[in-house]
Amino acid sequence: MFQIRLAEPSDRELLVEICLKTGYRGENASHLYNLKSFLGDYYISPYLESDPNLVFVLTLDDVPVGYAAAALDTRKFWKFLDEQYLPRARAQYLPLVAEFTEAEAELWPNYQSISDISKLPDELVDPYPSHLHIDLLPAAAGKGMGRALMKTLIDALAAEGSPGVHLIVDANNPRAIGFYRHFGFQDWAGNDEGVIMVMRLHGDTASW
Numbered sequence: 001m002f003q004i005r006l007a008e009p010s011d012r013e014l015l016v017e018i019c020l021k022t023g024y025r026g027e028n029a030s031h032l033y034n035l036k037s038f039l040g041d042y043y044i045s046p047y048l049e050s051d052p053n054l055v056f057v058l059t060l061d062d063v064p065v066g067y068a069a070a071a072l073d074t075r076k077f078w079k080f081l082d083e084q085y086l087p088r089a090r091a092q093y094l095p096l097v098a099e100f101t102e103a104e105a106e107l108w109p110n111y112q113s114i115s116d117i118s119k120l121p122d123e124l125v126d127p128y129p130s131h132l133h134i135d136l137l138p139a140a141a142g143k144g145m146g147r148a149l150m151k152t153l154i155d156a157l158a159a160e161g162s163p164g165v166h167l168i169v170d171a172n173n174p175r176a177i178g179f180y181r182h183f184g185f186q187d188w189a190g191n192d193e194g195v196i197m198v199m200r201l202h203g204d205t206a207s208w
Contacts, residue, residue, distance in 0.1 A: 001060070002058060002059065002060055002140070002143070002145050003058075003059050003062075004057070004058055004059075004148060004149055004152050005056065006052075006053065006055065006056060006057070007048060007052065007055035007056065007057045007067065007069075008057075009048065009052075011048075011057055011064055011067075012044075012045060012048055013037075014063075014064045015040065015044050015045075015048070015055075015057070015064060015067050016036075016037050016039075016040030016041060016044060016045060017036070017040070018040075018044075018064060018065070018066065018067060018135055018137055019039055019040035019044045020033065020036055020037075020039050020040055021137060022135040022137065023039045023040075023043075025170055025172055025173040025176075026173055026175060026176055032101060032103035033103055033104055034099060034100075034101050034104065035096060035100075035104060038093065038104055038107065039103075039107065041089055041092075041093075042089070042107060042110055042111065043133060044067065044069055044133070044135075045085075045089075046077070046080070046081060046085045047069035047070070047071065047133075048069075049080075049084075049085065050071060050076075050077055050080045050081075050085070051069070051070060051071050051072055051077070053156070053160075054069065054070040054071070054072060054153065054156055054157065054160070055067065055068075055069040055070075056068050056069075056149060056152050056153055056156070058136065058140055058145055058148075058149050060139055060140065065136065065137045065139045065140040066134070066135060066137060066140045066145065066146070066149060067134070067135060068132065068133070068134040068149045068150060068152065068153040069132065069134075069153075070130055070131065070132035070133075070153055070156075070157055070165065071130060071131055071132075072129075072130050072157065072162055073129050073130070074120070074125055074129055074130065074131050074166075075125065075129070077131075078114050078118050086111055086112075086114070089111055090111050090112065093111065124166055124188060124189075124196065124198070125166075127163065127164050127198075127200070128163075128165055128188075128198045128200075129162060129163065129164065130157050130162040130164065130166070130201075131165060131166050131167055131168075132153060132154075132157075132165055132167050133167070134146065134149060134150055134153070136149070146179060147183060150183055154199070154201070157201060158201040158202070162201050163200065163201055164198060164199060164200045164201055165199050165201060166188065166196060166197065166198045166199075167180065167185070167196070167197050168194050168195070168196050168197075169194065169195050169197060170193075170194060171190060171191065171192055171193055171194050171195050177195055177197075180197050181197075184199055185197040185198060185199045186198055186199070
């Protein structure tokens, strides 16, 4: 039986594993990483610390099979990454740099600086200050649970007073792009690498 609940600190290891198993255009990225926590420690672990009330877990028979995570205020999240989270994460992984795979070496600059993501324009971040991620294992795919999980997170963002939310999706992941468009996100900008999508939120519900 599927259920959706708030994440707990004890979920971290399994959520990091889900991130890895969905980390290559929605498919398993385990073969790309020797350090199995490396991807998830960048893309999901910070949210468990910065916005724990905006991380929801999808479980199947009490086992996590997906998650949706958001930051209410993207600029505050960047500040948290820069000043608190990334210094600790860098210290953990710095001794292992010489053993990095190609994928790990490609991600490593993100651990060193938030400069790339913090270059997102004010025209995006001002009206859409929140951002989110969602990942589902195959066991949860095609059953409407992605939409249910997304609705739970969007409603939580709206209840927190967010006026809008954005996300960035790999341009080579048409399944994910289609999911977000079907859910109600609109394209804001894009190129061959990624598509920025947005949704306005009103009151305590989203503008579906």
